[in-house]
Amino acid sequence: MNDVDAERGGDVGDPAAAAHALESVVDPVVAVADGTITYANAAARDAFELGEVDRDAATALGTYWSRLVTVIDETTVGTARRVDLDADDFDSARIHRGADGATITFGHSWNDTEESGGSSTGTSDLLVKDRALEEAPVGITISDPDMDDNPLVYVNDAYEEVTGYTFDEVVGRNCRFLQGEDSDEDAIAEMAAAIDADRPVTVELKNYRKDGTEFWNEVTIAPVRDGDGRVTNYVGFQNDITARKEAELALEERTEELEYILDRVEGLIQDVTAVVAGSTDRSELEAEVCNRIAGETGYDGAWIGERNPATGTIGVRSSAGADPETNSIATDADHPAAETLETGELAVDTVDGTTRAAFPLSYNDIEYGVLTVRTDRDREVDDREAVILSALARAVASGINARETSRVLTTDAVVAVELELTDPALAPVALSADADCRLEYRRSVHRTDDETASLFTVTGANADEIAAAAAELSDVDCRVVVDRDDECLVELTSPTDLVGWLSERGARTRAIESEDGRARVTLEIPRSANVRSIVEAVEDRYEGTDVVSFQQRERDGETREEFAARLEEALTDRQFGALQRAYLGGYFEWPRPTTGEELAQSMGVSRPTFHEHLRTAEAKLCRAFFGDA
Incomplete structure (x- = not known):
């Protein structure tokens, strides 16, 4: 057993116990040193007819030895090898090479054991276990x-x-x-x-x-x-478990990223919202937004640019953090900002380890420019971050729209734009054609449900004819306010009302005159606004729109519209409606063509209530006219 012990690498415990264990193994086991069999268990002694004394391996093992001795010499000390014997008695042998010899375990063939009439149960169990290990x-x-x-x-x-x-x-x-x-x-x-x-x-x-x-x-x-x-x-x-582990790690990374984004973006959203609500003008709003984004971890710069149609470039209006690549970028350049203005969609690229993401500043189809954000990392902006920044861009565009819209009432520098429309989708166009009449815009009332009702004087058709023509139009509600022999006053309400739609985009409707299926529309747009974008929005909305003229001008003093706007701001919706109906309905004429009862019915209120609203409005009108604070 000394060679068996040496082959295992030293002390293996009690040699007698080890020998006893090997005696119970059903496979033949022999220990060989220098060509001599130094040990053979009971199964080996029986298989090879060995006695208790040392035997020559070549003589005892016969043809097996010539195959085994070569493999033993090639096997590294401390390792094991398996050898296919392809013999009738044994399929294979496993060699464990030690420093002073080798231990050889022979494997029985399943079928041969059974056919020989020997004890197959122990050998079969071992073969099944060995096969299970190999094929696991x-x-x-x-x-x-x-x-x-x-x-x-x-x-x-x-x-x-x-x-x-x-x-x-x-x-x-x-x-x-x-x-x-x-x-x-x-x-x-x-x-x-x-x-x-x-x-x-x-x-x-x-x-x-x-x-x-x-x-x-x-x-x-x-x-x-x-x-x-x-x-x-x-x-x-x-x-x-590579596939599962990579999926788990990817999920953990995405979760950490999401938590990080949500944590920092929550504050960013709150701050940008506060800027949009608190800034007094567009320039201040844009500067504060850029400063807030550039100050956020993960971003090293932000800038807002606007298209200049005259030069074909995008000029930088405001920036913070890392400087923009240039003060102007060609609108056809290979740059995310140019791509965004062209497509109206998010555009992202990565250059020299810096990711640039551009978001359109658009509200109600009016283009206000582009917001470009630069990151301090070389990975693209993912879907969640893009959604959040896109929402911020929409909030900024909404804020710019509010500032530009307010400038309609305060600015003296305006552009008067005259358009001609022939699209029957515009109610006055369709009505003038169907009823063979003329419609002239008078005023609009913005109701509490954000719906706009526009008043038109109609000549050339009576109330029944104009009501019948309006009934054929979808989404248009026509209400006759005053019916006279030569003209009538109607109120047109539609979800797509032109006056309200233009007002949301910073343009004031000065006049609408429609006849023979053609409408001449006059707008006032602040000179600082994106006039081109507003006109293009009208052209996109109504087919066959032609631009008749552009005229820049300065307004001197308080115009009639400004005075009316100031008074309208002081009146409630009911007071304004009562005053407007009384005037346009001829209530102040004598003899009166309409009564207070009829006007009250047109407003859906009682006569006393109508008179209360009317007298309050008259008092406010007098105070505004005579300057009584």
Whole structure:
């Protein structure tokens, strides 16, 4: 047994106990040193008719020896190899090479054992177990803690497939050779502690294949004990969990990113919303928005630009943080800002490790420019971040729209635009054609439900004719306010009312005159606004729109419209409606063509209520006219 002990790497405990264990093994086991059989168990003595004394291996093993001796010489000390014998008695042999010799275990053929009439139950059980180990879908290893550094003495085929190492390259080495620089030190320490304590353990750690590629390995190690409770081996199971682990890590990364984005964007949204609500003019709004975005972690700059049709460039209106690449960018340049103005969609690119994302500033189809954000990272803006920044851009555009709309009432620098429309989608166009009449715009009333009702004087058709024509139009409500012999006053209400639609875009409707299916519309737009964008929006909305004229002018003093707007601001909707109906309905004429009862009915209120609203409005009108504060 000395050679058996040496082959296992030194002290293996009680030699007598080891010999007794081998005597019970049903496969033939022999120990060979210098060509001599130094030990043979009972199965080997019976198979090869060996006595108790030393025997010459070549004589005792016959043709097997010529095959085995070559493999023994080629096997590295401390490792094991399997040899196919292709013989009738034995299919294969496993050689364990020691420093002073080798141990050879012969494998029986399943069928031959049964046909020979020998005891097949023990051998069959061993073959089934051996086959189960070899064909298991997970990597299986067995190590020997009695040998120096607890080396592997067995690995199955699945282990070879997972790691890329062959049986001969693995046996005799400690399993740590799969570890590398990114292997988790805590997991490694946990395995070492479990082995020291002779207890099972399962860990997940990054390992490395023979070709150097990484894979995630779920490793389970458990001690194997003999009848006396002594640990004789460790069995290990390796399961390649790379796909699952990568999915888990990706989910964790996305979750962390989402939490980070939500945490920082919550404050960004609140601040930008406050800027939009609190700024007094467009320039202040744009400057504050750029400052807030540039000051946020993850962004190193932001700027807002506006298209200049005369030069074909995008001029920078405001910026903060990292300077824009230039003060102007050609509208056809290879730049996200140019692409966004062309498509109206988000555009992103990455140049020299910096990501640039451009968002359209558009509200109610009116273009107010482009917001460009620069990041301090080289990855693209993901979908969630894009949604959040797009929402911020819409809020900024809404704020700019509010500032530009307010300038209609305060600015002296305006552009008067005269348009001609022939699209029957515009109610006055359709009505003038169908009823063969003329409609002239008088005023509009903005109701509390955000709906706009426009008043028109109609000549050339009576109330019944204009009501019948309006009934043929979808989404148009026509209400006759006053019916006279030569003209009538009608109120047109539509979800797509032109006056209200233009007002939302910063333009004031000065006049609408429609006849023979053609309408002449006069607008006033602040000179600082994007006049071109507003006109293009009208052209897109109504087919056949022609621009008749543009005229820039300065308004001197308070115009009639400004006075009316100031008075209208002082009146409630009911007071304004009562005053307007009374005047346009001829209530102040004598004899009166209409009565207070009729006007009250047109407003859907009682006569006393109508008179109360009217007298209050008259008092406010007098105070405004005579300057009584």
